[in-house]
Amino acid sequence: MKNKKQIILSTLAVGFLVGGGYLFLDSNKIETSRAYDQAFHKPAKSDKQTIKKVDVPGDVVESFDSTKELNESAEVIAEVEIDESESFQYENVVFTLSNAKVKQVYKGHVDPENVIKILETGGYKDGTEYTFEGNEVFETGEKAYVYLEKYEGPVAEDAYVIKGVYQGKFIEEEGKLQSPNGVAEGLQIESESQLGLE
Structure with missing residues (x-):
């Protein structure tokens, strides 16, 4: 029963990542590449001022209305700092794989000071x-509180994904937390204390 549930959840997660990612790209402009045969790009912050930006609206497979729901659903909850963040293409979809140094663990079996991989679409x-x-x-140097689950699929090995695609990611900026765009009122967080972590 547990394996069947994991297969269904994995299929949904991969379906969303690949299906949602197809919306990101014009397949006539970008060639398909194979996993682990990828060209990486490390953007500088100044790149953002000169590059084209494509934003895609969409629905997420799993949605959360509160930090309590995120806390219950996540396999790992941690405070992280991004050591390195690299984008690559897999089957007409752009992904980013970040190496995140774990600063503090609130839930899950990850040791502080370990480096974990976080996979994001885009x-x-x-x-x-x-x-x-x-x-x-994520960009290199960013700090965040993240709610994660283990990723299973062909895009990356031994990686985690953010719960609710982006809903479980709270960037720390100038002493305040930044909530993701498009989240429910219960996830509009400004400080660590609002996350309810102990």
Whole structure:
């Protein structure tokens, strides 16, 4: 029963990542590449001022209305700092894989100071930044509180994905937390204390 549930959830997650990602790209402009045979691009912050930005609206498979729901659903909850963030293309979809140093763990079996991989749909490719609902992927040096689950699929090995695609990602900026775009009122967070983590 547990394996059947994992297969269904994995299929839904991969379906969303690939299906949603197809919306990001014009297949006539970008060639298909194979997993692990990818060209990486590390964007500088200044790139954002000069590149084209493509934002795609859409629905998410799993939606959350509160931090309590995120807390219950996530396999791992942690405070992280992004060491490196690289975008690549897989089957006409741009993804970003970030190496995140774990600063503190609130839930799950991850040790502090370990580095984990976080996979997101979107990123940078050929001078264009791809976002989903206005939510940018991680950049090198960013700090965040993340609600994660283990990723199962062909795009990356031994990686996590953010719960609700972007809903479980709260970037720390100048001492305040930034909520993702398009989240419910219960996820509009400005401080760590509002997350209810202990």
